[in-house]
Amino acid sequence: MRLNLSEYIVEITESQGWNISFELSLFNQGKYFECHEVIEHAWNQEKEPVRILYQGILQIGVACHHIQNKNWRGAMKLLERGTPKTRRFAPSCMGLNLTKLLAEAEAIRQELLRLGPDWHGEFNPHLFPTIQVTVNA
Numbered sequence: 001m002r003l004n005l006s007e008y009i010v011e012i013t014e015s016q017g018w019n020i021s022f023e024l025s026l027f028n029q030g031k032y033f034e035c036h037e038v039i040e041h042a043w044n045q046e047k048e049p050v051r052i053l054y055q056g057i058l059q060i061g062v063a064c065h066h067i068q069n070k071n072w073r074g075a076m077k078l079l080e081r082g083t084p085k086t087r088r089f090a091p092s093c094m095g096l097n098l099t100k101l102l103a104e105a106e107a108i109r110q111e112l113l114r115l116g117p118d119w120h121g122e123f124n125p126h127l128f129p130t131i132q133v134t135v136n137a
Contacts (some may be wrong), residue, residue: 020094027057028130032065053093056085057131060105064128067108072117079109097132104129 023042026035036058043054059082066074083105090098108127112119 024131024133027061030064030068030125030128032061032068035061036065050089050093052085053089053098056082056088057101058082060086060101060129063105063108067112067123067128070120070123072112072115072119076109076112076117079105079112083109092134095133097134101129101131 023035023039026032026038039054039058039061043051043058046054059078063075063078063082066072066078083102086098086105087102090102092098104127108129111124111127115121115123
């Protein structure tokens, strides 16, 4: 049975102390390391297949963290791992707009390919993804 997002937030918060709105806020603020630390707990506790989605989102976020630290190879590696995991749940899951997240992750990958592995300069912060909650969760 699929829960809507608000039911899911209540269920997870009560059972694991996980608050998805807090994690999304960290991700959307570009606090990828902090987001990873919080979501990793839920990912490790989850036994259902949705844990793969958590892992995919984590990996996309860590790729962005690598970009912030000018680590081209680390970013590419994690985008290549996280995108297919997230795609398995597209277009949306638990009210999360995964189509948008995946499109933004692909735009980042394309920009990294354009910049090349020797890149150590600036990165357009407007390319960093955000995760939106869909209206019809």
